Amino acid sequence: xxxxxxxxxxxxxxxxxxxxxxxxxxxxxxxxxxxxxxxxxxxxxxxxxxxxxxxxxxxxxxxxxxxxxxxxxxxxxxxxxxxxxxxxxxxxxxxxxxxxxxxxxxxxxxxxxxxxxxxxxxxxxxxxxxxxxxxxxxxxxxxxxxxxxxxxxxxxxxxxxxxxxxxxxxxxxxxxxxxxxxxxxxxxxxxxxxxxxxxxxxxxxxxxxxxxxxxxxxxxxxxxxxxxxxxxxxxxxxxxxxxxxxxxxxxxxxxxxxxxxxxxxxxxxxxxxxxxxxxxxxxxxxxxxxxxxxxxxxxxxxxxxxxxxxxxxxxxxxxxxxxxxxxxxxxxxxxxxxxxxxxxxxxxxxxxxxxxxxxxxxxxxxxxxxxxxxxxxxxxxxxxxxxxxxxxxxxxxxxxxxxxxxxxxxxxxxxxxxxxxxxxxxxxxxxxxxxxxxxxxxxxxxxxxxxxxxxxxxxxxxxxxxxxxxxxxxxxxxxxxxxxxxxxxxxxxxxxxxxxxxxxxxxxxxxxxxxxxxxxxxxxxxxxxxxxxxxxxxxxxxxxxxxxxxxxxxxxxxxxxxxxxxxxxxxxxxxxxxxxx
Numbered sequence: 001x002x003x004x005x006x007x008x009x010x011x012x013x014x015x016x017x018x019x020x021x022x023x024x025x026x027x028x029x030x031x032x033x034x035x036x037x038x039x040x041x042x043x044x045x046x047x048x049x050x051x052x053x054x055x056x057x058x059x060x061x062x063x064x065x066x067x068x069x070x071x072x073x074x075x076x077x078x079x080x081x082x083x084x085x086x087x088x089x090x091x092x093x094x095x096x097x098x099x100x101x102x103x104x105x106x107x108x109x110x111x112x113x114x115x116x117x118x119x120x121x122x123x124x125x126x127x128x129x130x131x132x133x134x135x136x137x138x139x140x141x142x143x144x145x146x147x148x149x150x151x152x153x154x155x156x157x158x159x160x161x162x163x164x165x166x167x168x169x170x171x172x173x174x175x176x177x178x179x180x181x182x183x184x185x186x187x188x189x190x191x192x193x194x195x196x197x198x199x200x201x202x203x204x205x206x207x208x209x210x211x212x213x214x215x216x217x218x219x220x221x222x223x224x225x226x227x228x229x230x231x232x233x234x235x236x237x238x239x240x241x242x243x244x245x246x247x248x249x250x251x252x253x254x255x256x257x258x259x260x261x262x263x264x265x266x267x268x269x270x271x272x273x274x275x276x277x278x279x280x281x282x283x284x285x286x287x288x289x290x291x292x293x294x295x296x297x298x299x300x301x302x303x304x305x306x307x308x309x310x311x312x313x314x315x316x317x318x319x320x321x322x323x324x325x326x327x328x329x330x331x332x333x334x335x336x337x338x339x340x341x342x343x344x345x346x347x348x349x350x351x352x353x354x355x356x357x358x359x360x361x362x363x364x365x366x367x368x369x370x371x372x373x374x375x376x377x378x379x380x381x382x383x384x385x386x387x388x389x390x391x392x393x394x395x396x397x398x399x400x401x402x403x404x405x406x407x408x409x410x411x412x413x414x415x416x417x418x419x420x421x422x423x424x425x426x427x428x429x430x431x432x433x434x435x436x437x438x439x440x441x442x443x444x445x446x447x448x449x450x451x452x453x454x455x456x457x458x459x460x461x462x463x464x465x466x467x468x469x470x471x472x473x474x475x476x477x478x479x480x481x482x483x484x485x486x487x488x489x490x491x492x493x494x495x496x497x498x499x500x501x502x503x504x505x506x507x508x509x510x511x512x513x514x515x516x517x518x519x520x521x522x523x524x525x526x527x528x529x530x531x532x533x534x535x536x537x538x539x540x541x542x543x544x545x546x547x548x549x550x551x552x553x554x555x556x557x558x559x560x561x562x563x564x565x566x567x568x569x570x571x572x573x574x575x576x577x578x579x580x581x
Contacts, residue, residue, distance in 0.1 A: 037280020061275035070248020089154025124338035190236035298362035322381035329377030334363030413458035414479030
């Protein structure tokens, strides 16, 4: 008992320190967990040992992740993505598996069965790593995000026939086509039944639970649903994560989506962290040091090969180069299901121990470098997104020309509906503004008198300088991408620590993060929307309009420090005027 307690304390201590270091240097949290696994695992300090129980618990990290990702989708969205899932996804997996199999057969003398087994394992990408990064970067619904998720969803579905194919490959003369046909039929029936039943009963379940007004019961019902759906698909021979994804997708069409997402997040993050710890435990640094050249070649072939396949497919689908580059980087690593497949291939003696160790280690290393590769590709694609260097130089020139002569102006980052309304207010006060946007559709809009709208990515230092950041009176971030906004705020604070920065945020939970980056004030859309809905509700049920608006003023006075004096004084004046004379 005491030994187990010591191991838990050691794990938590190292995890806290590693996670703090990762946050300090703005690195993905998953890297901290991977390092913890390496340090405490059987190939490190040996404080943690691999076991089926730990692996089973860790697998639910991926289950809860896929459930939360499912909450971002719906059946109509999934139907709209069917070409990406079964077109792009299937093509990527077939080409990658065939290419790796051919290299294994021709270059390393493996038989075609071993080559196919290695190819199928390598063709998988990491849902846990990529989906978490896309979610954190608010890129799930970007063009590259949709392409990536389409491929990942197909890979999750393809796990089932792969798990049946490998044992058939291990038995010469096995009826592969027959076994695969049965697997696909079982998968189709199980998913159709799950969706049909879920559409009928999930909403009713939550309606019944909500009547009790018990937060504890609501959380328990959600956990029961996630684990139950995972168990159901597991019993049908499908992956556990696929059932959880379908469940999240069905809940996304109900009014309970946001509450469920909030309740599930702590379990998801903790269990997903444990999953990455178990992945880190598998990496044998001794084997790495003894086989550096072979592993470097294997990692290069894996990452570059998969990346090239995805890049060419994305370009063939008429995606812009910057989108294709992002998609390629997001899918260039190996995945957790690939680790399962290569382990099974080794147990079935389809691949030898040497091939297994090289492939497994190369896959793990590719997962380690994936966050850096994705981040680097995002920056590079952002630089490429709008043409070559000559085009970018012209864009900078156009911004400088537009900003020439402006003094005491406001820089608007983003010119959608929010930015346009802000520009109208500034025009009424005769305050000049310079708006920056990278969406060609937004650039077609007209700008009020005294304002200028130009093409430019606001999170680039040279763009901000050309827009006259040194002379500007204030800066407003009017687009909802929190990750980009945080990066932009930090860049602005490097040269203008004094300038007021007002930021738009999708949710109240984003406020501390943006304030810590240096925002003067953060306006959460959810708060403002809820205040106006609450005021309108009070008015409609008979509360005097003046009292309802007073409630809104009071809430805003507590939330916005810079406007507190106004809201308080306005409420006092209104109160005095309401008194009988």
